[in-house]
Amino acid sequence: MRNCLTGFVELLKTMSDVVTKPGSESTAGRRLARRALRTLVLWGAVFAVIALLASCVVFVDETQYVIVERLGTIAAVYDREEDRGLQFKLPWPISTVRTFDRRLQLLDPPGRELFTGDKKNITVDTYVCWRIAPTSAESSTELSDRPVVRFFRALGNVSTAEDRLMSRLQSLLSAEFGRVELTDLLSVENSEAGPQGDSSMESLTERLKSRFEKSEEGATSPRDALGIEIVDVRIKRINLPEANRFAVFERMKSERQKIADRYRSAGLAQNTVIRSQADRQREEILAKADADAQRIRGTGEAEALRILNQAHAQDPEFYRFERTLQSYHKILNERTTLVLSASSALLKLLTEGIPDIQEPQPETKPADPPTETPAAEKNVSQSSATPDTISEKTRAEATK
Structure with missing residues (x-):
């Protein structure tokens, strides 16, 4: 293609030079210009044929849904596994192609400030995981019943679908959080384990997802109405607004300080009990040791007096x-x-x-004293x- 364009530019330059040359060379120049014009027309026809043939071929990627329109009417829909690869249609502008992403889409709107049932304002961050609903094998063969066709007619593109989902999400969040109190949302049985499966947050998420899968009128689901499949709806974070976050943190600190003081006082009381028991045991041990020492000392003194008396008696x-x-x-x-x-x-x-x-006589022990x-x-x-x-x-x- 690049070589063809370069040759075309050179041909135009040659034709302009020939036309501007005067005298006897004009006849040869005209003859060369006509030849170049015929070549130009031939190349243009070749390009037109190639472009026409290229517009008749549709490549269906595995990450896309493809809708083929013929003069404003849907002529073909390629949304199944067996439709992947090369497909053919009438050339443009008779037939046009519209492609849609069939992969999962993540809607992550910024956090919004809401009011709970006890009139406490909080900031809630959520996300919605959605996609264009796939066509099942049991679905109808009518093109108008295909989910991608419903999506195209109801929404048109992904940005419009996200705006629609965001407005629906905000209304459901306001309704659901208005029914619960802040203490129910933040209370857990075990602070180390976190929220359990049957917590208020989990039940709130399940209700939000079940209501999101229904249409606004409540008669049909988003799949039937818009061709959208809601894969998951989750609450990422519940936070306090910046205005009253400092006051809440201070209150939390005071509560934790009270708990710490209670634990500290209980520890001091236990310390006093342990010390009193240790002192009592110490006094008992010392008293017992003093009694044993006095008994041993008295026994020793008695034995010393006995030995001394025996020595004096000699x-x-x-x-x-x-x-x-x-x-x-x-x-x-x-x-x-x-x-x-x-x-x-x-x-x-x-x-x-x-x-x-006198020298002492050796003491003889008589038989009978x-x-x-x-x-x-x-x-x-x-x-x-x-x-x-x-x-x-x-x-x-x-x-x-």
Whole structure:
């Protein structure tokens, strides 16, 4: 085609040059011009035939419905599986072709502000998935009964169909949302799981879809009236208007703060209970430990006294002498002045010297203990207590 147009332009230039040349060359120029004109007419006829033959061929794509009109009357409709491929018709302008998209169409209008049953304004975003209804195998053979023909006669094109669907959608949304309250729309059983299958939002969507599939008069469906099949109608989002969104957020924050305070107070109460129980158990354990310690200490002290008494009973005179020396060590120093009586035990040790101390005899355990043992133990106790008494008296005198 490009080469033909280039040759045609060159031919026109040659003809203009020949016509403008004067003299003897004009005859040859006219002869060449006539030849070029015949070539031009021949090429024009070839192009006309090719265009005429091309207008007689219709290629039906798998994503399209095709309607062929003959002088304003529908002559053929290609809307079935077996109609795909090349089809033939009368040349233009006797027959004309109209194509329609058979794929799914998505109508996504902008969000609209609506009022609920409790007079609360919300913004609702929805979408509608639709398409030109396919022709079933059991449908009538009449061309006027085909869904694509109904769509063409009722709406004409996709933009008109979307305007019609949008107006219908807005009226249905206003009617349906006017019957429910905002609390019913936003309430869920479990905030983590989200809306369940039997929620108010789901039932509202089902009612909206069922009413959308009916015509405005309620007698026939959009498929029968407009040739449109409604595949799905869904509510994408329910939001609050910008004017009162901040106030709602603040109220939500205050409610969450109350819930947090309630949980915090419950935690503090539980903390107090746990601490009181722990303190009570601590006191019980400490009291039991103190009682065990006192019992063990008393047992140890009793055992120490028993061992001490046994040691004193072996040599009371040596014990008395040792205690007297300990008393000297405690009360005597460079500045000590003692005033003692002549009968003082401390003075006797200084004047009489160390008494004779007999070596202790090895203790033999008799078979039967004598009956005088308590008296002997009493004497031993008295003799062992004498140095302590002397020491106390001596301290008192030294203090005076």
